[in-house]
Amino acid sequence: AQSVTQLGSHVSVSEGALVLLRCNYSSSVPPYLFWYVQYPNQGLQLLLKYTSAATLVKGINGFEAEFKKSETSFHLTKPSAHMSDAAEYFCAVSDQGNFNKFYFGSGTKLNVKP
Amino acid sequence: GAGVSQSPSNKVTEKGKDVELRCDPISGHTALYWYRQRLGQGLEFLIYFQGNSAPDKSGLPSDRFSAERTGESVSTLTIQRTQQEDSAVYLCASSVTGASYEQYFGPGTRLTVT
Numbered sequence: 001a002q003s004v005t006q007l008g009s010h011v012s013v014s015e016g017a018l019v020l021l022r023c024n025y026s027s028s029v030p031p032y033l034f035w036y037v038q039y040p041n042q043g044l045q046l047l048l049k050y051t052s053a054a055t056l057v058k059g060i061n062g063f064e065a066e067f068k069k070s071e072t073s074f075h076l077t078k079p080s081a082h083m084s085d086a087a088e089y090f091c092a093v094s095d096q097g098n099f100n101k102f103y104f105g106s107g108t109k110l111n112v113k114p
Numbered sequence: 115g116a117g118v119s120q121s122p123s124n125k126v127t128e129k130g131k132d133v134e135l136r137c138d139p140i141s142g143h144t145a146l147y148w149y150r151q152r153l154g155q156g157l158e159f160l161i162y163f164q165g166n167s168a169p170d171k172s173g174l175p176s177d178r179f180s181a182e183r184t185g186e187s188v189s190t191l192t193i194q195r196t197q198q199e200d201s202a203v204y205l206c207a208s209s210v211t212g213a214s215y216e217q218y219f220g221p222g223t224r225l226t227v228t
Contacts, residue, residue, distance in 0.1 A: 023209065036219075043118065043219035045206070090156065100170045102217070104149075104157035 139208030
């Protein structure tokens with residue numbers, strides 16, 4: 001079975017600083033990869049997804065992620081953090097051809113300091 | 115428009131009781147997923163429904179767990195003889211088809227077993 005590792009359950013950055021949230025997956029075959037965000041008291045919503053097209057994927061709210069097969073990583077970045085980015089972020093994978101199942105990481109809570 | 119809704123939002127029950135959790139997917143969404151999220155952990159896949167096909171029940175942790183869905187409408191997740199380890203947030207998600215990848219999540223039901 002797939003597994004997803006998110007390094008750092010809590011990340012704190014200053015407003016305007018770079019945001020980097022790490023995600024590594026275990027599959028030897030490149031899966032489909034996703035980042036979801038959960039704002040306080042809201043459901044998860046899709047930020048961006050990688051499905052075998054361009055390795056650099058742009059999502060909503062200025063976030064992007066790069067698929068690196070050699071590193072089995074799909075780290076999420078944003079050049080300049082905004083207070084409204086404070087939320088919990090989840091990385092997820094699904095096997096190509098078996099999109100029934102999604103495997104989620106344990107999440108990273110992003111805190112943005114003024 | 116209306117998103118995925120779940121009820122109740124919170125449920126406290128005594129060990130050994132049965133509970134039923136409800137999910138109303140977005141109208142027209144043929145695929146429906148249930149996940150469990152224990153405190154500090156990622157989302158754990160439970161079950162997947164796609165139209166009238168047989169559901170993928172491979173994530174259900176024990177025979178105390180069951181779920182039903184009638185057509186492409188409401189789904190209920192039932193946990194019989196609840197145990198303290200069942201305490202978690204139960205999330206429901208729906209998507210247009212199983213292949214669309216983008217899942218729309220409900221706000222979850224927080225279940226506490228005392």
